[in-house]
Amino acid sequence: MDGRDLVRSVKSVGSVGAAQGLRTVRAAWRRRRADADGLPARGPVRARVPGTVREAEPGPGGGVLRFTRSELRIFVAVNGAVFWGWDGAAPEPSYALAGRCPDPDPRAALEPDKDGGWRVVAERVTVVVSRHGAVEVLTPGGVTLRRDLPPLWWEPVGGGTARWKQRSEVPADARFFGLGGRASGPRLRDGVYRLWNTGPRRAVGPGDGALSVTMPVQMVVADAGTHLVFHDSAWDGTVTLREGAEGVGSGHDRAGTSELRMDGGPLRCWVMVGTPARVLLAWASLTGAPALPPAWALGHQHAWSGGGGEEELRRIVEDHVAHEVPLEAVHLGVGHFDSRQVFTVDRERFPKLPVLADELLRKGVRLVSVVAPAVGPVPGDTVYDDGVERDAFVRGADGKAVRGVSWTGEAVFPDFTHARVRAWWGALYAERLAQGFAGFWHTLDEPTSFTAFGESTLPRSARHALDGRDGDHREAHNLYGLCMARAAYEGLLKQAPQGRPFVLSRSGWAGVQRYGGVWWGVSGSGWSGLRASLALVLGLGLCGVPCAGPDLGGSDRERSPELYLRRLQLGAYLPVFRTRTGPRAGSGEPWGFGAEVLEHARGTLLERRRLLPYFMTLAHLARRTGAPYVRPLWWAAPEERSLRDCEDAFLLGDCLLVAPVLDPGADRRAVVLPLGRWYDTATERAYEGPAQVLVDAPLGRIPVFARGGSVLPVLGEDGGTELEVWAPARGRSGGGPAVTEAGEGWEEPEIERYTVRWSGPRIVVEREGEDGAEVPARPVRVRGLGPAGDQM
Numbered sequence: 001m002d003g004r005d006l007v008r009s010v011k012s013v014g015s016v017g018a019a020q021g022l023r024t025v026r027a028a029w030r031r032r033r034a035d036a037d038g039l040p041a042r043g044p045v046r047a048r049v050p051g052t053v054r055e056a057e058p059g060p061g062g063g064v065l066r067f068t069r070s071e072l073r074i075f076v077a078v079n080g081a082v083f084w085g086w087d088g089a090a091p092e093p094s095y096a097l098a099g100r101c102p103d104p105d106p107r108a109a110l111e112p113d114k115d116g117g118w119r120v121v122a123e124r125v126t127v128v129v130s131r132h133g134a135v136e137v138l139t140p141g142g143v144t145l146r147r148d149l150p151p152l153w154w155e156p157v158g159g160g161t162a163r164w165k166q167r168s169e170v171p172a173d174a175r176f177f178g179l180g181g182r183a184s185g186p187r188l189r190d191g192v193y194r195l196w197n198t199g200p201r202r203a204v205g206p207g208d209g210a211l212s213v214t215m216p217v218q219m220v221v222a223d224a225g226t227h228l229v230f231h232d233s234a235w236d237g238t239v240t241l242r243e244g245a246e247g248v249g250s251g252h253d254r255a256g257t258s259e260l261r262m263d264g265g266p267l268r269c270w271v272m273v274g275t276p277a278r279v280l281l282a283w284a285s286l287t288g289a290p291a292l293p294p295a296w297a298l299g300h301q302h303a304w305s306g307g308g309g310e311e312e313l314r315r316i317v318e319d320h321v322a323h324e325v326p327l328e329a330v331h332l333g334v335g336h337f338d339s340r341q342v343f344t345v346d347r348e349r350f351p352k353l354p355v356l357a358d359e360l361l362r363k364g365v366r367l368v369s370v371v372a373p374a375v376g377p378v379p380g381d382t383v384y385d386d387g388v389e390r391d392a393f394v395r396g397a398d399g400k401a402v403r404g405v406s407w408t409g410e411a412v413f414p415d416f417t418h419a420r421v422r423a424w425w426g427a428l429y430a431e432r433l434a435q436g437f438a439g440f441w442h443t444l445d446e447p448t449s450f451t452a453f454g455e456s457t458l459p460r461s462a463r464h465a466l467d468g469r470d471g472d473h474r475e476a477h478n479l480y481g482l483c484m485a486r487a488a489y490e491g492l493l494k495q496a497p498q499g500r501p502f503v504l505s506r507s508g509w510a511g512v513q514r515y516g517g518v519w520w521g522v523s524g525s526g527w528s529g530l531r532a533s534l535a536l537v538l539g540l541g542l543c544g545v546p547c548a549g550p551d552l553g554g555s556d557r558e559r560s561p562e563l564y565l566r567r568l569q570l571g572a573y574l575p576v577f578r579t580r581t582g583p584r585a586g587s588g589e590p591w592g593f594g595a596e597v598l599e600h601a602r603g604t605l606l607e608r609r610r611l612l613p614y615f616m617t618l619a620h621l622a623r624r625t626g627a628p629y630v631r632p633l634w635w636a637a638p639e640e641r642s643l644r645d646c647e648d649a650f651l652l653g654d655c656l657l658v659a660p661v662l663d664p665g666a667d668r669r670a671v672v673l674p675l676g677r678w679y680d681t682a683t684e685r686a687y688e689g690p691a692q693v694l695v696d697a698p699l700g701r702i703p704v705f706a707r708g709g710s711v712l713p714v715l716g717e718d719g720g721t722e723l724e725v726w727a728p729a730r731g732r733s734g735g736g737p738a739v740t741e742a743g744e745g746w747e748e749p750e751i752e753r754y755t756v757r758w759s760g761p762r763i764v765v766e767r768e769g770e771d772g773a774e775v776p777a778r779p780v781r782v783r784g785l786g787p788a789g790d791q792m
Contacts, residue, residue: 019409020405020409020450021452023405023409023410023450024405024450024451024452025452027403027404027405027449027450027451027452028451028452028453028454030403030459031404031449031451031454031455031458031459032454034396034397034398034402034459034461034462035459035460035461037397037398037461038396038397038398038459038461038462038472039397039460039461039472040156040160040161042156043156043157043158044156044157045154045155045156045157045163046154046155046156046157047152047153047154047155048069048070048152048153048154048155049069049070049132049133049150049151049152049153050067050068050069050070050072050086050132050133050150050151051067051068051069051070051132051133052067052068052116052131052132053065053066053067053116053117053118053129053131053132053133054066054067054068056110056112056118058109058110059075059104059110060075060103060104060106061075061076061077061103061104061105061106061108061109061120061122062074062075062076062104062108062109062110062120062127063075063110063118063120065118065129067133070086070087070133071086071087071088072084072085072086072129072133072135073085073088073089073090074110074120074127074129074135075104075105075108075120076104076105076108076120076122076125076127077101077102077103077104077105077286078102078103078104078105079102079272079282079285079286080105080122080123080124080125080272080273080274080278080282081102081270081271081272081282081286082120082122082125082127082137082270082271082272082273083101083268083269083270084127084135084268084269085266085267085268085269086151086266086267086268087266087267089266089267089268090268091232091268091270093467093469094232095234095479095482095483095509095510095511096230096232096286096287096509096510096511097286097287097288097511098286098287098288098289098511098514099288102285102286105122105123107122107123108120108121108122109121113128113129115130115131116131117129117130117131123140124140124273124274125137125138125139125140125271125273126138126139126140126142130150132150133150133151134147134148134149134150135147135148136148137227137271137273139224139225139273143224143225144171144224145170145171145220145222145224145225145227145273146168146169146170146220146227146229146271147168147169147170148166148167148168148269149166149167149168149169151164151165151166151267152164152165153267161263161264161474162264163261163262163263163264164261164262164267165259165260165261165262166231166259166260166267166269167257167258167259167260168229168257168258168259168260169255169256169257170220170222170244170255170256170257170258171222171223171224171244171253171255171256172244172245172246172253172254172255172256173222173223173244173246173641174220174221174222174243174244174256175187175220175221175222175243175644175645176188176218176219176220176241176243176256176258177218177219177220177221177538177539177542177632178215178217178218178219178228178539178542178543179193179195179214179215179216179217179218179239179539179543180211180213180214180215180217180539180540180543181211181212181213181214181518181520181535181536181537181539181540181548182211182535182536182539183211183532183535183536184532184535185535185536185538185539185647186534186535186538186539186542186632186647187644187645187647188241189241189243190241190242190243191240191241192238192239192240193214193238193239193240193241194214194236194237194238195214195215195216195236195237195238195239195262195478196214196236196237196477196478197211197212197213197214197446197477197478197480197481197507197508197509198211198212198446198456199212199444199446199448199456199457199506199507200212200520200521211520211536212446212481212506212507212508212520213481213505213506213507213508213509213512213518213520213540213545214478214509215230215478215508215509215510215543216230216231216232216233216237216239216260216510217229217230217510217543217544218230218239218258219276219279219542219543221276221634221638221644223639223641225273225274225638226273226274226275226276226279226638227271227272227273227274227279228271228272228279228280228282228283229269229270229271230269230270230271230283230510231260231262231267231268231269232266232268232269232270232510233262233264233265233266233267233268234265234475234476234477234478234479234509235262235263235264235265235474235475235478236262236263236474236477236478237260237261237262237263238260238261239258239259239260239261240257240258240259240261241256241257241258242256242257242258243256244256244257263474264474264475265475270286272286275638276542276631276634276635276638277625277627277635280542280544280625280626280627280628281625281626281627283544283626284513284544284625284626285626287510287511287513287514287544288511288513288514289513289514289623289624289626290513290514290544290545290546290547290619290622290623290626291489291500291501291503291513291514291515291516291517291547291623292500292619292620292623293500293502293516293517293547293619294438294439294499294500294502294743294744295612295616295741295742295743295744296328296329296364296366296438296744297328297329297439297502297517298575298577298612298615298616298619299326299327299328299329299577299608299609299612300325300326300327300328300329300577300578300579300605300608300609301328301329301330301331301368301576301577301578301579302316302320302327302329302330302331302578302579302580302581303330303331303333303441303551303578303579303580303581304316304330304331304332304333304580304581305333305334305335305580305581306335306581307335308349309346309348309349309350310349310350310351310352310353310356313330313332313356313360314356314359314360316330317330317360317363317365319589319591321363323590323591323598323602324602325590325591325598325601325602325605326605326606326608326609327364327365328364328365328366329365329366329367329368329438329439330360330365330366330367330368331367331368331369331370331441331578332367332368332369332370333370334370334372334407336349336350336353336369337407339376339378339408340376340407340408341375341376341378341381341383341408342371342372342373342374342375342383343371343382343383343428343431343432344381345435353435353436354434354435354436356436357435357436357437357438358436361436361438366437366438366439367436367437367438368437368438368439368440368441368502368504369432369435369437369439369440369441370440370441370442370443371429371432371440371441371442371443371488372406372407372442372443372444372445373413373414373416373442373444373445373447373480373484374404374406374407374408374411374412374413374444374447374449375387375393375408375411375412375413375414376406376408376409376410376411377401377403377410377411377412378408383428384412386424387412387414387424388401390420390421390424392414392415392418392420392421392424392425393412393413393414393415394412394413394414394415394458394462394463394464394473395415395462395463396459396461396462396463397461397462397463397472402458402459402462404447404449404450404451404458405449405450405451406444406448406449406450407444411449413447413449413458414484415464415465415476416480416483416484416486416487417464417465417466417467417476417479417480417483418464418465418467419467421465421487422483422486422487422490422491423487423490423491425484425487425488425491426487426488426489426490426491426492426494426495427491427494427495428491429488429491429492429495430491430495433492433495433496438502439501439502439503439504440488440492440502440503440504441503441504441505441506441519442481442484442485442488442503442504442505442506442507443506444506445480445481445484445485445505445506445507446477446480446481446506446507447477447480447481447507457473457477458473458477459473460472460473460474460477461473462476464476478509479509480507481505481506481507481508481509481512482505482507482508482509482510482511482512482515484505485503485505485508485512485515485516486514486515488501488503488515488516489501489503489514489515489516498745498746499744499745500744500745500746501515501516502516503515503516503517504516504517504518504519504576505517505518505519506518506519506520506521508545510543510544512545513544513545513546513547516547517545517547517548517549517575517576518540518545518547518548518549518576519548519549519550519551519576519578520536520550520551521550521551526563527563527566527662527663527664529550529567530566530567530570530660530662531647531648531662532550533549533550533567533570533571533574534570534647534648534650534660534662535647536548536550537549537550537574537575537630538628538630538631538632538650540628541628541629541630541631542628542632544626545628546575546618546622546626546627546628546629546630547575547576547619547622547629548574548575548576549571549574549575549576549577549578550571550574550576550578551578551579551580552567552568552571552577552578552579552580553567553579553580553581559593560664561593561594561596561597562664562665562699563664564590564593564597564601565597565600565601565604565699565700566660566661566662566702568590568601568604568605569604569660569661569701569702570658570660570702572604572605572607572608573608573630573650573652573656573658573660573704574629574630575615575618575629575630577608590602599700600699600700600701603700603701604701609715610714610715611712611714611715612715612742613713613714613715613721613738613739613740613742614652614653614655614656614712614713614714615629616713616739616740616741616742617653617713617737617738617739618652618653620739620749620751621653621737621739629652629653630650630651630652631650631651631652631653632644632646632650632651633646633649633650633651633657633672633674634646635651636651636654636674637674637675640674640675640690642672642690643672643674646672648660648662649671649672654707654710654736655706655707655710655711655712655726655736656681656704656705656706656707656710656712657671657673657674657678657704657705657706657707658702658703658704659671659695659697659702659703659704659705660702661697661702666697667696667697667698667699668694668695668696668697669694669695669697669703670692670693670694671692671693671694671695671703671705672690672691672692673687673689673690673691673692673693673705674689674690675689675690676688676689676707676708677689677707677708677709677728677729677732678705678706678707678708679705679706679708679726679783679784680695680703680704680705681704681705681706681783682696682701682703682704684783684784684786686708686784687705688729706726706783706784707726707734708726708727708728708729708732708734708784709726709727709728709729709732709733709734709735709756710725710726710734710736710756711723711724711725711734711735711736711737711738711754711756711765712724712725712726712736713738713739713740713778716779720778720779721738721740721778722778722779722780722781723738723754723765723776723778723779723780723781724781724783725754725756725763725765725780725781725782725783726782726783726784727756727763727782727783727784727785728756728757728758730758731758732758733755733756733757733758734755734756734757735753735754735755735756736753736754737751737752737753737754738751738752738753738754739751739752740752740778752767753767753768754766754767754768754776755768755773763782763785765780765782
């Protein structure tokens with residue numbers, strides 16, 4: 001036993017209680033023994049490269065190239081995406097893809113290239129394959145966006161899973177983004193990034209490596225263009241990034257590099273080229289449209305981890321009402337379970353939960369239940385007994401159900417990579433619906449199994465169905481949260497087809513956006529957590545997961561009113577807006593900080609409620625286009641290098657620029673403004689970009705700017721939707737879409753489109769109709785016309 005493991009074992013026993021501590025020690029040793037017995041021993045390996053191309057077989061959208069020691073399948077799809085797979089790897093089966101693979105582009109064809117290579121030419125992209133297997137992606141104008149060098153495999157001599165490496169080069173000016181949610185982002189600096197979903201044992205901070213949502217998805221932004229690359233393998237791996245440099249080495253540029261190393265899985269890749277908007281549209285068409293949340297889920301949600309019962313829950317809601325603080329939902333944690341067993345209710349503390357849920361619903365507040373995958377192995381428990389009868393739980397290499405440790409103590413885990421198990425688990429949500437819950441948040445879905453040392457997950461030797469392919473936890477681990485979210489979403493659709501399911505996952509993989517949003521725990525114990533929160537949301541959005549957000553709270557040791565308010569102000573402009581109270585989160589309630597903080601917090605939450613129609617519009621646009629709600633400043637102008645490096649502000653849709661305060665003691669801050677006219681929404685003062693401006697940021701608010709010519713659907717004082725129009729600069733026009741539905745069903749709302757223009761001395765706002773321009777049926781309020789806007 002390693003000495004450090006011994007120390008961790010002793011600490012574990014002392015820190016989490018003797019009984020649970022001993023369980024975590026036993027679980028760690030069981031896991032180590034299971035992997036020693038169940039995984040193949042590492043022996044000699046044989047390195048392999050593709051060799052030299054020998055023949056080519058044209059096919060739809062591309063073809064197959066046969067090398068001395070490998071084979072490359074390559075084609076361009078009708079949506080402009082490029083696919084290639086080595087050693088016979090095909091696009092399917094894949095957990096990332098939604099439905100069937102897109103058809104090949106009939107206009108793209110494989111043709112010979114110079115020096116014995118081959119090329120595929122399509123409308124949006126050209127792909128060149130060298131005679132030794134390097135794959136180069138070029139713009140239609142012939143500018144290189146990326147070059148993947150010939151891959152390298154390490155194959156066990158006696159047979160088994162091969163590891164592989166793919167090294168890629170990008171332009172010297174390129175910047176890397178993505179890889180799931182990264183606290184150190186959104187721009188990914190030089191370093192090693194692990195691809196292994198990990199449940200945080202502590203608050204997330206900027207220096208953390210792997211997090212609960214990792215995926216091999218990169219968005220690369222350069223002067224030549226933007227592209228997204230996805231290596232479709234869910235195995236454990238690392239990405240080593242090194243940004244390039246211009247004018248080094250006798251005036252020559254040094255290319256940026258990305259080196260992906262995978263412990264297994266197919267070597268197959270998708271690349272999408274174009275503007276950021278076009279790239280994510282192609283990505284969404286490939287991996288699935290983001291789930292559309294019910295309107296209430298875009299409001300203020302409050303997670304309660306307290307140990308009280310129904311009366312305390314009523315008090316929480318009544319306190320929000322009494323202090324005039326908007327509240328749309330309360331999330332119940334594990335404390336409402338009976339003996340912490342999933343899909344149960346503690347009848348002593350919650351004797352009439354459905355009645356309470358209905359009572360709160362009449363006040364406009366929904367209940368959301370936590371769900372974790374771990375099931376306590378308690379004979380007599382309905383879920384456990386049913387799962388055993390259905391053979392639903394993950395088994396080890398020895399054929400026995402794998403036992404880990406969770407809230408319940410000992411625990412077993414469903415195998416969500418089996419369609420039959422997903423259907424069974426999804427049906428269990430009927431119990432939650434019957435209790436009055438309107439939504440669900442998943443946790444410990446990495447999956448997490450508490451251990452005193454080593455990895456806090458299932459043994460890597462644990463067996464999974466992988467939907468008929470069979471495999472072990474090395475491949476299934478990163479897919480676990482994704483498949484659990486799918487089980488919940490599809491089960492809820494079947495049981496309550498009239499409503500839009502609301503599922504928040506802590507873990508996931510490429511495609512998780514099909515089933516809902518992503519949350520994570522409190523992001524850092526100090527000011528660094530603010531930057532981590534913003535980086536995570538931006539990074540996930542650029543990977544196609546637009547609905548995400550952190551828990552907003554602190555710890556009982558953190559009672560800084562300033563930090564509390566700055567967290568709240570940032571969170572109010574993020575898609576998932578959830579505050580939290582409980583033993584680890586502190587009070588989290590604004591009235592606990594005094595009258596001044598309460599007043600500022602109330603104003604922040606009222607502004608979030610006022611913007612709900614705008615958030616609903618962004619949700620519908622994300623579903624149609626894949627565009628994230630929260631976008632980096634370079635979104636519309638990736639060629640602007642200064643914007644690529646700006647990480648302390650973001651765009652909320654096309655209309656708003658939000659500049660959170662991320663440092664203590666700041667009452668002013670510098671803000672970088674992209675091209676165009678921008679209005680400070682607090683003062684209505686106009687600024688012309690591109691520029692950097694210094695603006696006030698008092699404790700009660702953060703700087704928010706509206707783009708000139710934009711149209712924001714907002715809640716008016718009467719509770720109806722009105723249009724807030726910001727005047728364009730003289731001689732320019734503007735406009736934008738608005739979706740004003742506020743429901744929970746599947747009726748497809750109309751996207752109203754408006755134009756804004758000057759007509760003599762006044763602003764004219766018109767709605768685009770089938771028969772031409774129409775007068776808006778909704779109230780219109782034009783802003784930016786006063787002296788501060790310099791318009792008259």
